[in-house]
Amino acid sequence: MKAARIREYKKPLVFEDIPIPDIQADEVLVKVEACGMCRSDVLLVDGFFQNYANIAPPVIPGHEITGTIHRIGSVIPKAAGLSEGDHVVVAPGWGDGVCRHCQVGDTHICPNVRWPGFGTYGGFAEYIPVPARYVIKVANHLKFEELAPLTDAGLTPYRGIKKIRDAGGLGPDRVVGVFGIGGLGTYAVQYAKLLGAGATVVAFARNPEKLAVAKQYGADSIVDIKGKSASDVGKELKKTTGQDKLDAIIDCAGAPEMMQLGFALLAISGHYA
Template identity: 30%
Template sequence: MKAVVKTRPEPGFVEIKEVPIPKIKPDEVLVKIHATGVCGTDILLADWKYVGRSPVNPPIILGHEGAGEIVEVGANVKHVKIGDRVGMEALLGCGHCHYCRQGNINLCPDWDHLGIDFDGTYAEYIAFPAIGVHVLPDNISYEEAAFLEPISIVVHALESNPITAGDTVAVVGPGPLGLFSIQAAKAAGAGKIIVVGTSVDEKRLQIAKGLGADIVLNNGDSHAAETVKELTNGLGADVVIEAGGTGTSIEQAIAMAKGAGEVYLMGFGKESTIKPLTQVVRQNLTIKGVVGSLPRHYETANRWLENGVVKIDKMVTHTLGFNDALKAFELMKNKEAGKVLFKAEL
């Protein structure tokens, strides 16, 4: 089968290779991949800049956003069957630690991450633990279901910090997580949605407008917080969704929040510090990190897609085959795409 493989632990060395179809274990299913999305994590892995919980050990098949059809089930699998159309969770907990036993597998210190700890979705077939698959409603396409993972993270964020009808919501970072957040905020009844990007985000900001953003700003690298305050009569946003993942975007997100407002951080700004600490205290802000998602969040993401709460048609700007993997990575890296989708049959 064809697969996109990170072959060596250094920048580059992503190859399209022919590899054997995997053999499944008794608790696994074999899924024929139909569609899979490109994430920023895949680009970091390709450039060998990813810093995760545990070392990545090439060779490994990349990809963790995918959907397909079950073509084989292991001997111990009872809850799904051959022919089921499914999406897949990205994080799988150890099952026995303190956090897993509480149901918080996203906090498991020994989780396995699809496409990082074991072979991912950039392949024609994948062997995957059956406990982590979600059967798709009939009206969800494989292309839509390929994005269950990023949508589930937005579900997690809004579960933690629900938006009240009429709220002013600022979304910092118009990447895929930000674009899904716009749609979710709109569906939740946000009164005004302000999206903040930088000078290189023009294409994505235009997509944001098409998805329901009321105001888009490209000054996230300078005076975005001041502009948001001006647009809200000096108050700031009730809810700020930080999806940029840089030190600047995190600092700006905190600075643009209203007193007693809520800020949730979805981006991994590893180099950042909370500089406006007095802002957090004096403004009585609630700041919450959002990492990964849980099985229930995937189920809700399924319903969001089923009922049209979020849509992918305006977000997916490029559909390519695995042979064009390097082109796909460049499109995302240069922010020339809203979202890139791989279709295995292309």
């Protein structure tokens, strides 16, 4: 199969022919139709993760994977409902399934987690073996290239919003702030609108162009925070929403100054994800 591999860190990927991988009895072989390119793929190629986990090349990057089921492992029960040719997305962050994080669905923070695209096999290839419980069937009319980034860039803010929802932080009388409008933030705005149970969604960023994108993706209002104090931002928030505090914040930036602003704007019973 064709694969784009890291042969040496800080060097361009090498496009080459390698054998189609075998699968374990509990895996499926996914024929990759589309794979997103995440910032962490670029960081991986650039050797950024060598200080944390020195993964020996060759490595096939790519963890935002969609495709079709090409082959099914021998112990996967019929009840799993998987058939060859099914359109699937691959949920990344493969946990061991038994630790306390896995048991509540947080497989991505499992101490024994494995990630596609951070080892021998990844999405920048024609095929990848995937544990059967980490493929999710999707409708055939959905576009592979639109589904791919949902598996990671979309999933990250989705997880945050789910936690806020479970904590009771969403509803028609709530104001939710999305901080940082990049790849994740634009998904966060859309998920907050879809899953917010009528909550008002406000996007916060320093860049007017990004704020315009947030508006386009459904933000009820936008606040440009560039050069403004927390109390100025609070006043602006009050003008547009009627309250100067946020009931929930989805922080897609994680920068210290954004967090400071976030906590200054967070209501006394607020939620921060």
